[in-house]
Each structure stands twice: as structure tokens, then as C-alpha cells.
Amino acid sequence: MLQAIIGGLTLGSVYALIALGFNLTYTTTRTLNFAQGDFVSVGAFVGLGTVGVLTAALGADAVGYVWLYALAAVAAALAMGVLGLPLYLAAIRPFAGKPGMSWVVSTIGFGIVLQSAALSVWGLGARMLPAPFGDEVFRVGEAGFRSQELVVLVLAFAILGAFDLAMRRTAIGRCMRAVALNRDAAALMGIDVPRVMAMAFLASSALAGLSGVLVAPILSASLFMGVIIALKGFSAAIIGGLTNPRGCMAGGLLIGLVESLTALWSAQWREIMVFLLVILVLAMAPNGLFGRKLVEKV
Amino acid sequence: MLTVADLSVSYGPIRALRGVSIRVGAGEIVALIGANGAGKSSLLRGITGLVPAAGRVTFDGRPIDGLSTPQRVALGVAMAPEGRQIFTDQTVHENLLLGGHLLRSQPQRIAANIDRFYALFPRLLERRDQIAGTLSGGEQQMLAIARALMTEPKLLILDEPSLGLAPIITADIFRTLVGLRRDGMTILLVEQMANQALAIADRAYVLEGGSIVLEGAAPALRRDPRIREAYLGGDLAHHAA
Numbered sequence: 001m002l003q004a005i006i007g008g009l010t011l012g013s014v015y016a017l018i019a020l021g022f023n024l025t026y027t028t029t030r031t032l033n034f035a036q037g038d039f040v041s042v043g044a045f046v047g048l049g050t051v052g053v054l055t056a057a058l059g060a061d062a063v064g065y066v067w068l069y070a071l072a073a074v075a076a077a078l079a080m081g082v083l084g085l086p087l088y089l090a091a092i093r094p095f096a097g098k099p100g101m102s103w104v105v106s107t108i109g110f111g112i113v114l115q116s117a118a119l120s121v122w123g124l125g126a127r128m129l130p131a132p133f134g135d136e137v138f139r140v141g142e143a144g145f146r147s148q149e150l151v152v153l154v155l156a157f158a159i160l161g162a163f164d165l166a167m168r169r170t171a172i173g174r175c176m177r178a179v180a181l182n183r184d185a186a187a188l189m190g191i192d193v194p195r196v197m198a199m200a201f202l203a204s205s206a207l208a209g210l211s212g213v214l215v216a217p218i219l220s221a222s223l224f225m226g227v228i229i230a231l232k233g234f235s236a237a238i239i240g241g242l243t244n245p246r247g248c249m250a251g252g253l254l255i256g257l258v259e260s261l262t263a264l265w266s267a268q269w270r271e272i273m274v275f276l277l278v279i280l281v282l283a284m285a286p287n288g289l290f291g292r293k294l295v296e297k298v
Numbered sequence: 299m300l301t302v303a304d305l306s307v308s309y310g311p312i313r314a315l316r317g318v319s320i321r322v323g324a325g326e327i328v329a330l331i332g333a334n335g336a337g338k339s340s341l342l343r344g345i346t347g348l349v350p351a352a353g354r355v356t357f358d359g360r361p362i363d364g365l366s367t368p369q370r371v372a373l374g375v376a377m378a379p380e381g382r383q384i385f386t387d388q389t390v391h392e393n394l395l396l397g398g399h400l401l402r403s404q405p406q407r408i409a410a411n412i413d414r415f416y417a418l419f420p421r422l423l424e425r426r427d428q429i430a431g432t433l434s435g436g437e438q439q440m441l442a443i444a445r446a447l448m449t450e451p452k453l454l455i456l457d458e459p460s461l462g463l464a465p466i467i468t469a470d471i472f473r474t475l476v477g478l479r480r481d482g483m484t485i486l487l488v489e490q491m492a493n494q495a496l497a498i499a500d501r502a503y504v505l506e507g508g509s510i511v512l513e514g515a516a517p518a519l520r521r522d523p524r525i526r527e528a529y530l531g532g533d534l535a536h537h538a539a
Contacts, residue, residue, distance in 0.1 A: 177385070181387055
């Protein structure tokens with residue numbers, strides 16, 4: 001039971017990171033990056049590549065693997081974050097603020113291009129990114145969990161907390177919230193709205209890339225692993241409320257818990273329960289548990 | 299200070315503004331009067347760059363029609379928009395800080411400005427840490443004006459500051475505007491409450507169906523029978539009596 005809760009919170013915190021990414025782009029641009037899953041997968045492989053290149057360049061034991069892993073996480077976040085900018089310019093900017101949903105296709109298309117490019121570099125196969133603190137199983141009473149689960153939990157919560165604080169306490173956070181609420185009023189404050197939107201995509205893509213490196217040691221990394229993670233992250237955002245960053249985080253944890261507690265009983269029912277939950281929540285609260293309706297001014 | 303020449307704004311097939319020309323001189327209060335849908339807000343949105351517009355907008359002798367809204371704000375054009383549009387999910391103080399966005403490299407200057415506007419609107423100081431959405435209509439309007447002033451404008455544009463406010467509070471706001479002008483601010487004021495706007499304005503334009511139909515000195519327009527009939531109703535007669 002405890003084991004399932006820890007496992008659920010671990011995956012849930014990753015869904016929460018992805019959901020937060022959806023929240024960032026949705027509130028600032030009213031669009032979503034449906035290539036998010038590909039950013040997760042490719043982020044994981046950028047992490048793998050970074051570890052490989054550094055090991056080859058420095059020798060196997062020059063620095064501890066913990067540091068290599070940390071560098072890989074930073075590299076993945078940076079690389080995916082930077083890739084978020086062309087995504088914004090090519091797939092979002094031409095369509096943001098206009099009626100229609102062209103951005104759905106354009107972001108999916110961007111994801112396909114990204115995935116295809118990655119496939120041509122890394123191929124179809126799944127790979128294992130070793131966990132920074134090894135694969136030993138710790139026992140607490142009946143429960144056993146892996147070090148990586150704690151790494152993911154601690155890091156994800158730290159990042160979620162830092163984001164929450166930044167949105168509330170920093171000038172950039174104030175600007176983001178201003179743009180999210182009212183773009184025209186934000187522009188009248190002298191805020192460069194397109195730049196804030198680009199930053200939202202940068203942050204959201206960086207979160208996806210980082211998530212990829214975080215989960216790669218738990219699941220095995222393939223270029224197809226991101227899709228389901230992003231889908232759960234999206235579900236988390238829908239359940240918690242796309243407009244509410246804390247709601248998105250809560251939604252992620254909830255989905256992770258439901259998934260892993262259901263698996264105690266029947267592994268096949270995991271996904272079914274998750275999406276039943278989505279349908280149930282939407283039936284009762286169409287804007288999610290903590291969301292509100294955004295009125296789009298034309 | 300501001301010259302608008304032949305400005306047109308269209309929303310799809312609908313032409314909201316048809317070749318409007320106005321001028322606002324330094325230190326003036328200019329009122330823009332018109333019924334709902336006459337194109338007042340479109341004109342203001344064209345001037346501030348919030349909607350694409352055809353025509354020329356010159357500010358301080360410099361063409362600004364090719365600039366983005368933030369660039370125009372940086373040159374000194376500020377607007378308290380229609381319906382106030384304050385950031386309702388942030389505190390009063392945070393709203394004012396957002397107004398200081400362009401001066402963010404000079405925190406002391408922002409702090410000094412905030413103190414100045416708390417002195418101008420003591421109610422805002424009382425509500426400093428309150429979420430702006432919980433303010434009364436009048437307080438929200440004060441915040442919208444203070445927030446616009448935080449950008450250190452040369453020209454302050456106000457879109458229907460009296461909207462939804464009790465007459466006594468509107469009078470209060472208008473007194474503040476007169477005070478701002480005394481200190482050198484140039485003001486472009488859009489109002490449906492024509493009488494009060496004309497009372498504090500130097501000059502005025504009347505907008506109808508997207509075009510200027512009348513312009514002149516405010517006192518003269520106030521006496522103009524066409525204005526009295528169309529925009530003042532019995533209101534002016536009542537006040538004059």
C-alpha cells in the first residue's frame with residue numbers, strides 16, 4: 001500500500017510537471033502544445049546522449065554518475081526549452097489569438113517532425129538510463145521503493161514549489177499572470193506579450209524535457225514513452241483545471257495515485273480508471289476541480 | 299502632442315472607425331463623446347495599437363502607428379481601458395508594480411511613484427494588499443488610473459472612467475483628472491456622460507457612426523442644441539437650473 005502510494009505520487013509528480021506546462025501555455029496563449037509527449041521522449045534521449053558523450057569524453061569514472069545525471073537533466077531541460085521557441089514561432093504564433101484550432105495540427109505536426117528526427121538519430125529501440133543513486137530497493141516495513149522514486153519525488157516537488165512561488169512572488173510571475181488574465185491590459189503596462197508567450201513555451205518545453213530524464217530510469221526510455229505521459233499530464237490538467245497551476249499539480253498527483261492504487265487490484269484497469277476519472281470529473285465540473293472559465297475577448 | 303490623421307479600424311467586414319482625425323495639444327483635456335458603438339473605443343484602441351488601424355498616428359512629432367503597444371507606452375501613451383481591466387487576481391500593490399514594468403531597472407523610481415499615487419488615492423493605500431477584484435467600482439477605477447500613471451505617461455487616455463460608478467464617485471474621479479492636468483498631464487477622455495466630460499474638457503469631438511460629426515471648444519459644445527438633444531437630454535437643463 002505505502003509502496004503504491006509512493007509509486008503513485010512519483011509518477012503523479014511527473015504528470016504534474018507536464019500538466020503545469022499545459023497550464024503555462026494555455027493561460028498565456030490559450031493554446032496547448034500537443035507535441036509535449038515528444039518533448040518528454042526526446043528530452044530523455046538528450047539526457048542519454050549527454051551521459052554517453054560525457055562518459056566518452058571524460059572517461060568512465062572521472063566524475064560521479066550522480067553529476068553526469070544532473071548534467072543530463074540540465075541539458076535535456078535546456079535543449080527542450082530552446083526547442084520550445086521554434087515551436088512557438090512556427091506552430092503557435094501564426095495562430096495564437098485567432099479563432100480556429102489550427103495550432104492543434106501545427107503542434108502535433110511539430111511533434112511528429114521532432115520524433116522523426118530523433119528516430120533517425122537514436123532508432124526505435126528502448127534504452128535504459130541508469131538511476132543516479134543505483135537501482136537498489138529500499139525497504140520500509142512491507143514497502144520497497146527505488147532510490148529514483150525519491151529523486152523524482154523530491155525534484156518534482158521542489159520544481160513545482162519553485163514555480164508556484166515564482167508565479168506569486170517574482171516580477172516575471174506577475175507578468176505571466178497579467179498576460180494570462182488580460183493580454184491587452186498587460187500590453188498597456190508595457191509588457192511585451194509575445195515574449196511572455198514565448199517564455200511560457202520555453203518553460204513548458206523545458207519541464208517536458210526534464211520530466212523525460214526523470215522518468216527514464218523508472219520506465220525504460222523509448223521515443224514513444226512520452227505520448228502516454230503527456231496524455232496523463234493533459235488529463236491531470238483537465239481534472240485539476242487548465243487555468244489553475246495548483247489545480248494542475250493536484251490533478252497530476254491524483255492521477256498518479258489512482259493509477260498506482262488501481263494497479264494493486266488489477267494492472268489492466270489502470271488506464272481505464274484514469275480516464276473514467278477524467279470523464280467523471282468533467283461531467284461534474286466542466287472546468288476541472290479548481291479551474292475557472294476563461295472568457296475570450298474578441 | 300497627439301495627432302491622429304485619417305484613422306480607420308475594421309473588425310472583419312465591419313468598419314468601426316472611418317477616417318477619423320483628431321488632435322490633442324500638450325496640457326489639454328480633450329473629450330471624445332459619442333453613443334455606444336460610435337467608434338470611441340476603436341479610436342482609442344487604434345491610438346494605443348491594440349487593434350490594427352489604417353492611417354497616421356503621430357505622438358510628440360514622431361509617427362507611432364508602426365509601433366507595438368508596449369513601444370507606444372514606453373514613449374508616454376498610457377490608457378486606463380474601458381471597464382478598468384485591472385488584474386483582478388493580483389493585489390492592489392502588484393497591479394501598481396505591473397504598471398512599473400517598463401521602469402523595472404529602477405526600483406527606487408517605481409517605489410517613489412507608488413508612494414505618489416498612494417498619496418493621490420489614499421483608498422488604494424488602505425487596500426494595498428487586497429486582491430484587486432474585491433475592490434469597489436470606484437476603487438477599481440482609481441487603481442486603473444494609478445496603474446496607467448505608473449508608466450509615467452505624457453498622455454493619459456481614459457475610456458469611460460465613469461462607467462458603472464455613482465455620480466458622487468465619478469465627480470471625485472473627474473476632480474482628480476483636473477488635478478492631474480494642473481500638474482501638467484495631457485488627457486484624452488472618452489465619455490458617454492457628456493455633460494461631466496464637457497465640464498472639465500477644453501475641447502471635444504463628437505463621434506457618430508465611426509466618424510467625427512462635430513468638434514469645438516467644450517463650453518460651446520455644451521451649449522450646442524444638437525449636443526444637448528443627442529447626448530445631454532434633460533440632464534444639462536437640470537444642472538443649469
